[in-house]
Structures are given as structure tokens and as C-alpha cells.
Amino acid sequence: MKVTDLSLGYGERRIIHHVDLDIPAGALTVIVGPNGSGKSTLLRGMARLLRPATGAVHLNGTDIADLGHGALARQLALLPQAPATPAGLSVGDLVARGRFPHRSWYQRWSERDEEVVRRALSQVDLIDRADEPVTELSGGQRQRAWIAMVLAQDTEHLLLDEPTTFLDLAHAVDVMTLARSVAHDSGRTVICVLHDLTLAARFADHLVVVSQGRIAAAGAPKDVLTPEELDDVFGLSAHVIDVDGAPAVVPVRRA
Amino acid sequence: MSLGVLLPAERAQASIRSSATPARLTVLAAAVLLLAGVATSLAVGESSLTLGQVLSTLVGQGDPFSRLVVVDFRGPRVGAAVLVGCSLALAGAVLQSVARNPLASPDLLGLNAGASVAAVAVVILAGGNGGVSGLAASVGLPVAALVGSLTSGLVLYLLAIRGRQLDPVRMVVVGVGLAAAGTALVSWLLTLGDVMVVGPALAWLSGSLHAATWPGQAGLLVVLAAATGPLVLLARRLDLLVLGDDTAGGLGLDVHRTRILFLLLATALTGAATAVAGAVVFLALCAPQLARGLSRASRPPLLASALTGGALLVWADLAARMLLSWTGFGPTELPVGVFTAVLGAPYLLFVVARQRAGSEGIPS
Ligand SMILES: Nc1ncnc2c1ncn2[C@@H]1O[C@H](COP(=O)(O)OP(=O)(O)O)[C@@H](O)[C@H]1O
Numbered sequence: 001m002k003v004t005d006l007s008l009g010y011g012e013r014r015i016i017h018h019v020d021l022d023i024p025a026g027a028l029t030v031i032v033g034p035n036g037s038g039k040s041t042l043l044r045g046m047a048r049l050l051r052p053a054t055g056a057v058h059l060n061g062t063d064i065a066d067l068g069h070g071a072l073a074r075q076l077a078l079l080p081q082a083p084a085t086p087a088g089l090s091v092g093d094l095v096a097r098g099r100f101p102h103r104s105w106y107q108r109w110s111e112r113d114e115e116v117v118r119r120a121l122s123q124v125d126l127i128d129r130a131d132e133p134v135t136e137l138s139g140g141q142r143q144r145a146w147i148a149m150v151l152a153q154d155t156e157h158l159l160l161d162e163p164t165t166f167l168d169l170a171h172a173v174d175v176m177t178l179a180r181s182v183a184h185d186s187g188r189t190v191i192c193v194l195h196d197l198t199l200a201a202r203f204a205d206h207l208v209v210v211s212q213g214r215i216a217a218a219g220a221p222k223d224v225l226t227p228e229e230l231d232d233v234f235g236l237s238a239h240v241i242d243v244d245g246a247p248a249v250v251p252v253r254r255a
Numbered sequence: 256m257s258l259g260v261l262l263p264a265e266r267a268q269a270s271i272r273s274s275a276t277p278a279r280l281t282v283l284a285a286a287v288l289l290l291a292g293v294a295t296s297l298a299v300g301e302s303s304l305t306l307g308q309v310l311s312t313l314v315g316q317g318d319p320f321s322r323l324v325v326v327d328f329r330g331p332r333v334g335a336a337v338l339v340g341c342s343l344a345l346a347g348a349v350l351q352s353v354a355r356n357p358l359a360s361p362d363l364l365g366l367n368a369g370a371s372v373a374a375v376a377v378v379i380l381a382g383g384n385g386g387v388s389g390l391a392a393s394v395g396l397p398v399a400a401l402v403g404s405l406t407s408g409l410v411l412y413l414l415a416i417r418g419r420q421l422d423p424v425r426m427v428v429v430g431v432g433l434a435a436a437g438t439a440l441v442s443w444l445l446t447l448g449d450v451m452v453v454g455p456a457l458a459w460l461s462g463s464l465h466a467a468t469w470p471g472q473a474g475l476l477v478v479l480a481a482a483t484g485p486l487v488l489l490a491r492r493l494d495l496l497v498l499g500d501d502t503a504g505g506l507g508l509d510v511h512r513t514r515i516l517f518l519l520l521a522t523a524l525t526g527a528a529t530a531v532a533g534a535v536v537f538l539a540l541c542a543p544q545l546a547r548g549l550s551r552a553s554r555p556p557l558l559a560s561a562l563t564g565g566a567l568l569v570w571a572d573l574a575a576r577m578l579l580s581w582t583g584f585g586p587t588e589l590p591v592g593v594f595t596a597v598l599g600a601p602y603l604l605f606v607v608a609r610q611r612a613g614s615e616g617i618p619s
């Protein structure tokens with residue numbers, strides 16, 4: 001996935017300014033940045049939910065602006081930040097909706113659809129909860145159900161906007177482990193927006209730092225996450241230490 | 256006719272997806288209730304017929320008197336109740352899914368109000384002694400109501416959608432404003448009218464099937480038939496819209512266009528139904544949620560909502576027609592709109608109470 005000179009905004013208001021990004025295939029890319037820096041906006045632009053003011057996004061050499069709605073949705077899936085869950089929707093039905101781009105209006109539910117949905121539910125460990133309403137699950141389970149919906153879309157590219165919000169650390173680690181294994185085991189390109197720097201540093205193959213609608217840094221986590229960068233972008237004084245070969249961000253304690 | 260044919264999108268199977276059995280049972284129950292209501296309404300009245308007489312007339316075997324009563328006297332009214340009930344409930348089901356809000360319905364969103372303003376304007380401005388008649392009534396009224404509801408639909412869309420995103424709460428707030436503006440306009444129009452014209456206009460406004468005729472409901476039948484095709488083809492898209500704009504867009508839905516199309520369909524159904532029966536309130540609100548609750552679905556199911564709406568209105572109209580005479584107040588009757596309003600208001604309070612007490616997530 002390649003982003004060139006991408007500018008995005010709402011109405012007259014520009015949020016993302018001339019962004020260039022090369023997203024490695026078959027790896028987990030994590031986007032971090034302060035609140036309101038434009039991470040969600042960037043992700044929505046990459047999924048073509050916003051029309052670019054300048055620039056373009058290419059998937060395997062094709063400008064996504066030239067793809068039909070169905071064709072794009074078969075190549076790229078998006079999990080929005082804090083999606084709305086209607087009451088009365090079962091886990092199985094939610095995940096089944098991920099199959100929408102693979103079925104025409106006249107097509108019945110197929111064996112293949114069933115198989116993909118079952119696999120997605122197994123991946124997030126919810127296969128036994130398929131009959132339960134999504135609204136009655138715990139926060140962590142609900143988030144996993146939504147991830148399964150995106151997995152059922154069976155796309156080469158997955159964009160996840162803050163999939164760990166509202167989760168405790170153990171569940172957040174579960175979700176990131178899943179995202180990483182989806183990327184590594186099946187060679188998919190996963191892009192994930194996170195607000196937790198340590199989580200980002202430990203799981204990302206490729207880290208992108210967004211600041212005020214621009215890319216402040218991009219690269220391997222250990223190259224990108226330096227105390228200077230953290231101070232610059234987040235206004236955070238922190239040590240960056242190495243644990244098991246991946247950086248960890250440890251805030252400085254002021255007296 | 257098997258339900259499997261009726262419900263291509265909701266067919267049951269041993270699957271990871273939830274069972275379609277509650278949805279089918281709801282359709283079946285609503286259909287039975289609807290047919291029973293039609294038969295009873297045709298039989299009951301000042302000159303009662305037996306069920307046998309009604310049925311034999313319906314299959315073309317009845318005696319001339321039964322035929323007169325069934326086909327000419329009661330038929331138009333019962334037919335209008337079915338068509339209006341189905342259309343309003345369909346419009347409500349669509350709007351509730353598009354707005355992701357169980358309180359969205361043509362009356363609360365001001366679509367009815369637009370139709371009422373336009374129709375009352377026709378009655379007041381073009382009506383002669385004793386209301387509209389002739390061309391103005393058979394063509395002018397329906398067309399005006401249609402144009403009126405389309406206009407308020409357009410205003411609603413322009414005001415409720417910001418940056419191509421629909422905010423469910425904003426949509427209802429704008430709709431309530433539109434409805435209030437419409438009511439005020441109607442009151443003002445009524446002050447302009449001649450006393451002889453204002454009477455029928457008021458009766459029409461409170462929602463009544465009293466004056467229904469076969470030709471008068473032809474337009475509604477055409478609109479309902481024309482809307483059914485796209486609704487059947489696009490029903491699956493409603494399942495995506497209730498998940499929110501970004502999710503639906505990410506799944507490959509052209510959210511903007513789909514929403515406009517659904518709003519158009521709902522608006523046309525509302526306008527055409529309002530032209531026939533005036534402002535029948537609350538039906539479009541209750542019927543879809545009733546059908547949704549019984550079907551245990553994540554959005555109001557279309558077929559079940561339509562049948563529920565038809566059944567409710569047929570029975571409500573029968574009650575409105577007969578209640579006063581059964582209770583000894585003589586042969587006067589209530590407008591059915593008054594009746595549905597009296598039944599619907601507590602329902603509205605119930606929804607609000609349940610929402611406040613209810614769980615997280617936006618119910619749709
Ligand atoms: N739908 C929208 N309409 C208008 N402005 C928006 C919209 N969504 C986000 N913004 C604005 O864009 C800026 C960036 O928001 P966002 O991309 O959500 O940041 P982040 O995800 O990094 O917290 C914010 O100032 C926000 O107010």
C-alpha cells in the first residue's frame with residue numbers, strides 16, 4: 001500500500017497535509033500520534049471514506065479512486081473507531097455482515113461464507129458465543145467480535161482504528177497479538193491506530209508517528225521512538241529502554 | 256405460498272447466523288392477523304354480514320346485497336387501511352434503520368407534516384364549497400401530498416447531514432423541528448379557509464379512512480408496488496446502514512447514495528399514504544418496532560413490519576368505526592388517527608423509558 005501526497009479534510013478544514021507513506025506488505029504497521037493529530041482521518045482516507053483533496057492511495061499499483069465499491073471492499077477492510085452496535089444483533093450475524101462485499105444481492109449464503117465466518121470467530125475465540133447478542137458481551141469480547149467481522153471480509157489489507165480502546169492491558173495484548181499473527185501468518189497488510197506507545201512499540205513491525213496532520217517519523221520502532229521524538233511530538237519526557245529486543249517507553253518521574 | 260419464497264434474505268438454515276424462525280413466525284402471525292382483520296371489517300357494520308357471505312363474495316359468488324356492502328361500501332375503506340398501514344410501516348421501518356434510531360418515523364421526522372401542509376393548502380386554496388372534489392381531489396391532493404413530503408424529506412436531508420455523515424440524533428431533532436413548523440403552517444392555512452372547507456380539512460388532518468374510495472387509493476397502490484421492488488433488492492443494505500456510516504462504507508456500500516434512495520422511498524410511501532388517509536400518527540413508529548421485537552432482529556424487518564402495520568391499522572380502523580356505537584354513543588365514529596394517537600402515545604413513553612434504562616450501543 002502506497003500513499004502519495006495525500007491531503008484530507010472536512011469541508012474547508014484541512015486535517016492531513018501532503019502525506020507520503022509506504023506501508024510494508026505482510027507486516028503490522030502501527031500509527032501513533034497525539035489526540036486530534038488526524039490518525040482516524042488518515043485511516044478513513046486510506047479506506048476511501050474521505051475523498052482526497054490532493055494525492056492518492058495505491059493498492060498493488062492501482063489507485064483506489066479507480067476501484068468500484070465492491071472491488072475495494074474485497075481488498076481492504078476497515079474497523080472504525082468505536083463502531084455502533086445495534087441492540088439485538090447476534091455475534092454470528094455481525095460477523096456474517098463481513099461477507100457483504102463477497103455476495104451479490106441475488107446470491108445466497110454459501111458454504112464458503114459459512115466457513116470464513118467460522119474461521120474468523122475461532123480466531124478471536126468467540127466461536128461458542130455466536131448466538132449471543134453483541135451488546136451483552138464484555139468490552140473485550142465485543143471488540144473481538146468486531147475484529148472478527150473485519151476478518152470475515154477476508155481482505156489483503158486491514159485497517160483497525162484503536163481496536164484496544166476500553167480494553168485492559170491483558171485484552172489489549174491479546175488483540176495486538178492477533179493483529180500481528182494475522183499479518184505474519186497469512187501475509188496480510190495490517191495497519192492499526194493505537195494510542196498506547198508501549199503497546200505500539202512492542203507489536204509494530206513498522207511505526208508511523210503522526211503529528212498535526214503530518215508524518216513526524218516512520219520506520220522500525222527502535223529507530224522512531226527516541227526520547228527526542230517523544231518530547232517533540234507528544235510533549236512527553238520518557239526513557240526508551242530495550243526489553244526482549246523491542247523498545248519500551250517509560251515516562252520520567254518528576255519530583 | 257411458502258414463506259421461503261416470501262423471505263429470500265431471511266431464510267433459515269443450520270448456520271452460524273441466527274435462526275430465521277422468529278422472523279417467519281412474526282410474518283405468519285401478522286399475516287393471519289391482517290387477513291382476520293380484513294374479513295371481520297368487511298363483515299361488521301350497520302348491516303352485518305356473516306363470515307360466509309364475506310368469503311363467498313370475495314371469491315365472486317356472493318348475493319348482490321353482500322356484493323354491494325363488501326365491494327362498494329366497506330371494501331374501499333378496508334383496502335385503504337391495508338395499503339396505508341403497510342406503506343406507513345414500511346416507511347417507518349426504512350427510516351428507523353437509516354437514522355439508526357427507533358424514534359425515527361415519518362410523523363416524528365416531519366415528513367407527514369410536509370404532506371399535510373401541501374394537502375391542506377390544496378383543500379383550502381382550491382377547494383370549493385364543502386371541500387375539494389373532481390380533479391383537485393383525485394389528482395391534486397395525492398400529488399400535493401407527495402410533493403409536500405418530498406420537500407420536507409429534502410429539507411431534512413440537507414439539515415441532518417453534515418459532511419456526508421448522518422448524525423442520528425441530529426436527524427430526529429431536525430425532524431421534530433420540521434414537524435412543529437408544519438403544524439404551525441397548517442394552523443395558519445386553516446385560518447384562511449372558509450368554514451365549509453375547514454371542516455373536511457380538519458377531518459382529513461386527524462387521519463381518517465372514512466372517505467376512502469377505490470380510485471382514491473390507486474396512486475398509493477402504484478407507489479407501494481413501485482417501492483416494493485427496490486426495497487426487496489436493497490433490504491440487505493439496511494443491515495449495513497445500522498452498523499454506522501464508516502462500517503457500511505468499509506463493507507463496500509455507497510452509503511451516501513443508498514441513504515438518499517431509501518429516504519426517497521420512505522418519503523414517497525409517506526406522501527402517498529398521507530394523501531389517502533391524512534395524518535395517521537404513531538403507526539409508522541410502533542409497527543416496525545413491534546415486528547422487530549417479535550422477530551428478534553437488529554433492525555425492523557420489512558415484510559413483517561408492513562404486515563404488522565396493515566394489521567394494526569385494519570383493526571384500529573374497525574375499532575374507531577365501531578367503538579362509539581358498541582358503547583352506545585350512536586353511529587358516530589372516531590377518526591382512526593385519533594385512535595392510533597391515543598394508543599401510540601403510551602408506546603412512545605415506553606420506548607423512551609426503555610432507552611434510558613437500556614444497555615449501551617445505539618439501538619436502531
Ligand atoms: N467528521 C468530522 N467532521 C469535522 N471534523 C472532524 C471530523 N472528524 C474529525 N474531525 C476533526 O479532525 C481532527 C482530527 O481528528 P481525528 O482524525 O479523529 O484525530 P485522531 O484520530 O488522531 O484523534 C480533529 O480536530 C477533529 O475535530
Ligand SMILES: [Mg+2]
Nearest residue numbers: 039040041081
Ligand atoms: Mg481517532
